[in-house]
Amino acid sequence: MSHVVFVLLPQVHLLDVAGPAQVFDTAVNCGQPYRLSYVAEHEDVPSAQGLPLTARTRWPTLGPGDLVVVPGWQTTTLRAGPGPGPALLERMRAHHAAGGTVASVCAGAEALGRAGLLDGRRCTTHHAHQDELAARYPRATVVRDVLFTSDDRVVTSAGIASGIDLALHLLSVRHGPALAARVARGMVVYARRNGHEPQTSAMLRHRAHLDDTVHRVQDLIDARFTEPLTLARLADHAGVSQRTLTRLFGRATGGLTPLRYQQTLRLERAAHLISHGATVEAAARDVGFEDARMLRRLRARAA
The missing domain is CATH 3.40.50.880 (Class I glutamine amidotransferase (GATase) domain)
Structure with missing residues (x-):
């Protein structure tokens, strides 16, 4: 007890x-x-x-x-x-x-x-x-x-x-x-955020839906967004085909693909690190990019 x-x-x-x-x-x-x-x-x-x-x-x-x-x-x-x-x-x-x-x-x-x-x-x-x-x-x-x-x-x-x-x-x-995820699902709280995340997060903006398949995929991306995540792996995790996952994910998140969602999380985390004194190169490595060029391109596109 x-x-x-x-x-x-x-x-x-x-x-x-x-x-x-x-x-x-x-x-x-x-x-x-x-x-x-x-x-x-x-x-x-x-x-x-x-x-x-x-x-x-x-x-x-x-x-x-x-x-x-x-x-x-x-x-x-x-x-x-x-x-x-x-x-x-x-x-x-x-x-x-x-x-x-x-x-x-x-x-x-x-x-x-x-x-x-x-x-x-x-x-x-x-x-x-x-x-x-x-x-x-x-x-x-x-x-x-x-x-x-x-x-x-x-x-x-x-x-x-x-x-x-x-x-x-x-x-x-x-x-x-696993227990934390089970409790969160029971509470219909799908944005299980980590302590280092900012007090406002992209994880909240794309969780306003009730598609449990998409939430399970987002759970995996949220936990491992710094790692390479293929569509095949995500679909296997959800127990659906890649085509079905792409369709469900886009419908639930307003048109995002799983990759675009992962990139959004990486961009937000990188921006947080840079605002706290990290270099662009260090932030890029920390969020999973091989070098800073992709981070710079994505930041420019989002600006």
């Missing part, structure tokens, strides 16, 4: 809680023995969206294999937010010191910062709060424009829906990518 404890603070964002909670609850339906609990300083917790929530004030007994999650809350600045009191901060510190994992969604990184858990570690938060988080916790390394980070059992994610990506990542690390 693995316990997942959500720490609820006033004005908590509902999706910050519900997204990760749904991931672990769906994992239970897939045979994994997770138990979910919700704790707060007071039993009644107002949410940012107006729905009142109820939590326990007494913490369950936790072990090293358990997870504490701090969802974000509505605030204009991190400093002005509610923040946890000393007792909650000590609970989080003690859990991490005992070998447990502590995670945050969006502004929840502020709680981890107050607990001292960000010092000397990589972290992230919603792009609107990244500058303030870096200023408030100079001993932390704030990684900008990524979906989530993981550093020594301290896991932080960007805003709102990225909590789902974080939870799927934790499932994948613990149980393997």
Whole structure:
């Protein structure tokens, strides 16, 4: 049994809680023995969206294999937010010191910062709060424009829906990518994004469909877009002919071929690397091009 404890603070964002909670609850339906609990300083917790929530004030007994999650809350600045009191901060510190994992969604990184858990570690938060988080916790390394980070059992994610990506990542690390994929399909969440991807991604723009065959192919491309992927391999993975795959893929994605979709992911990742200081040559190699000429041509065509 693995316990997942959500720490609820006033004005908590509902999706910050519900997204990760749904991931672990769906994992239970897939045979994994997770138990979910919700704790707060007071039993009644107002949410940012107006729905009142109820939590326990007494913490369950936790072990090293358990997870504490701090969802974000509505605030204009991190400093002005509610923040946890000393007792909650000590609970989080003690859990991490005992070998447990502590995670945050969006502004929840502020709680981890107050607990001292960000010092000397990589972290992230919603792009609107990244500058303030870096200023408030100079001993932390704030990684900008990524979906989530993981550093020594301290896991932080960007805003709102990225909590789902974080939870799927934790499932994948613990149980393997097959279970994470099964949970995502059960939730009808097909854009399973990696932590290094930018907070807005091409993977989302071409997932607004319900063709499971195409989603399975996109899953493979998303995971291996830096590798050579032939149409034959993709069709075999989907269990259809190459002609059928091309037709289904184009219909579901608004006219893209699998190769064009893969190139789009490569271009986006390369642009992200270049914006963070990589040379065009280094970015081209990182995303799977043999040299920078193809990357330059594709970037010019997309401009």
